[in-house]
Amino acid sequence: MKKKSIGIQKATYYNRLQKQGYIFILPTLLLFSIFLIYPMLDAFRLSLYEWNFTGSPLYIGLRNFIKLFTTKRFWSSYSVTLQFTFLSVFLLMFISFWLSLAFTSKLCWFKQLYQSMVFLPVVLPMVAIAVVWKFMFQSTGLLSVVFLDIFGWNIPWLTSTKIAPYTMVLVNVWKFTGYYMVMFIAGLLNIPDVYHEAAKIDGAGFWRRLIHITLPLLKNTIILVFVSCAIFSFGTFALQYVMTGGGPSRSTEVLTLLIYKEAFEYTKFGYSAAISVMFFLTLFIFSIIQLKIFSSEAEI
Amino acid sequence: MAAIVLNLVLLIIGIIYLIPFIWMVLSSFKLNADVLSIPIKILPRTWNFQSYPNALNYAGYNFPRYFLNSFIVLVFAVLLCLFLSTTAGYGFAKYKFKNNKLLFIIVMSTLMIPFEAIVIPLFLLVTRLNLQDTYLALIIPGGLTAFGVFLMRQFFYSIPDEIIEAARIDGATEWQIFRRVSMPLAKTAVLSLAILHGQWVWNLLLWPLVVISKPDMRTLPQGISLFSGVYFTPYPEQLAISVLACLPTLILFIFLSRNFMEGVALTGLKT
Structure with a gap:
């Protein structure tokens, strides 16, 4: 009985330790998401709009691509x-x-x-x-x-x-x-x-x-x-x-x-x-x- | 005999690769009229040392400032890259948390994002964060590389777990183990990554062109690409600035040519 509880304690301690890995990868995950992954997704979204930067974006579906191909x-x-x-x-x-x-x-x-x-x-x-x-x-x-x-x-x-x-x-x-x-x-x-x-x-x-x-x-x-x-x-x-x-x-x-x-x-x-x-x-x-x-x- | 022919051919090829560089250095000391004059003179007819101070003080440009800007961006972008790559690489290699593999694959998948394809949305993001014309706008995107994370993960993976366990038993915190035990072992890998990434940062042109519009915030490549005279082309001055831009990497290359090539070889992996 006692042995088992020590085993569990050990396991939870070990698990807690392993979780510290999140702290090590957190800065990378954060910056990569904001400055690489989000902009890439945003490029797809933006490609569906007509926008001259100063006005408000106008949704035009795939018309940018149609224009592109022609x-x-x-x-x-x-x-x-x-x-x-x-x-x-x-x-x-x-x-x-x-x-x-x-x-x-x-x-x-x-x-x-x-x-x-x-x-x-x-x-x-x-x-x-x-x-x-x-x-x-x-x-x-x-x-x-x-x-x-x-x-x-x-x-x-x-x-x-x-x-x-x-x-x-x-x-x-x-x-x-x-x-x-x-x-x-x-x-x-x-x-x-x-x-x-x-x-x-x-x-x-x-x-x-x-x-x-x-x-x-x-x-x-x-x-x-x-x-x-x-x-x-x-x-x-x-x-x-x-x-x-x-x-x-x-x-x-x-x-x-x-x-x-x-x-x-x-x-x-x-x-x-x-x-x-x-x-x-x-x-x-x-x-x-x-x-x-x-x-x-x-x-x- | 075969050896002589081979070495002769290789020497000639090597010299061909050097010619543009040599021409650049010599021509930066020529007078403006002599740079493109016929017949061609390899050596300057009169040595024009004035081209260097001229270029640095050229009206309408502030090259010393561009140097400083590029240098600041280089240092902090490389430091950011090293910080992120070593911490994340260590985290992925040495901790068995949930979703380790999934998160690593997500980080690695950013390798598929070509920087050129996200320049527009990145510009919009930076504008929204009010960071245009700041060093931060150049440093942050300049410090992100999934390859660095990959490289450091590979490296830390090869360090035996026993060393880390031993430090834990001695009562060291996880961060202390990372800083005092693991990082010192990674010195050469870190140096190679710094050199490889530093070259990339020093070369960046498209991103500064997009995000920097204030003349005083220009980077060196940006300054060079915009550099032209009003009434005539200042050939020796343009070449002088090019020589100066080459100097830092060149000096490093002379002392650390090994590390330069190792950095490249690393991108080829041990397949």
Whole structure:
């Protein structure tokens, strides 16, 4: 009898102790709810209204979305963003993967040095380097002149609607190669050497080891790089804002820029919120994959 | 032979990645007319050291103030991020309260909210709270990251429960255990998170553009993006400010390049 009551006391004491965990997570729950979750829900609500910020909001149902789907400017911006994202993801993954292989190879002499050189753009503020590239792309800027002198190409980097979108991708790739390279390197270093050693003894060459050992074991890293790269690139803003402002002729007007302009230049808050909702929904699938990877890592 | 070719190629690639940076630094010391002159001069024809004081005292802009603003926001946003991430991470990892998993999933689900998609409602919220043109408006949203919570939860999970139990038996309160026992073990993880998150905060542009309209409250990226001359473009001055904006992260990077890369590697997880 006595033993049992001690047991209960112990249990309640233990339970009370565990409840103190709520105090630890309370600030996070509170701030995340107010400043992240509520605004996200509010974006959905706002997208159903017409509102110029000063007057009172007018409920218009899905008309913002109907207008959105029938407006050329939105579709043009959407496809500009998608194109930017696809090209960035493809090039970034391709280049950073091969660099990470090279930097983990035994043939590489100055790993630290090379890695730091490629990684440097990652640590520089986007706005600052966008200014630099903007100058280098002027008609008498460094890059324009170099391409004219060496290849004889006169490239209108920022003034042609055909070329400016690719120029954006170029700068983006330069800026973030180091980031994904480091993620790949971390993944590669996690592959135990013995696998490669064993395959070598069995006579497997470089390509066979790449396809049958490296790539399968790197699967999770590849997915994560893909997803995070897609999400990052889709949300690009500073690059276009500083270098082109969306021009020429809106050829680089990405969605974030459109969201910003519709709300703060044309004060169409409801319409802008509708674009935000489309932005969120497009990334939803990628976000779900990312969340899945994180939760499997956390073993929930 | 293969090694020589490989290293040569890698060196060239590395230099290509450095060129814009080198050009920025050298050109910030050129005269305005020389920055974009043909034929191209790599080194400044005459060294123009005046561009730096010029830029800092440029009429219509207050760059020292923007630096200060960005610095204040950086420090407090990172501190907020570290406070929230470590406490919540610890709470989720070390306490078995009801709905632990559910609440953790709710926190993690905010990873799916792209900041760009909530800028408008967040602006409205901040306006209603009367916080526009304040540091708080920049600091609070700048301090929230579900990834930080995730990272710290993972870390504290790996600390054995026995250490905490032992401290309890010694009569320490839960907060004391967190501060004196658990936190000291988390030093490297905290440093990596601080660096990773600090870069993000130092880079923020869209949010300040939306929420700050008073010139004196501008952040540095905002100031740079708005910086232009009235009658001509002050090329060396704009580059000088860019160099100055790069300096803090650059200096940190030189001393802590390890931690920078570790921070990024952490986002890749140990899969």
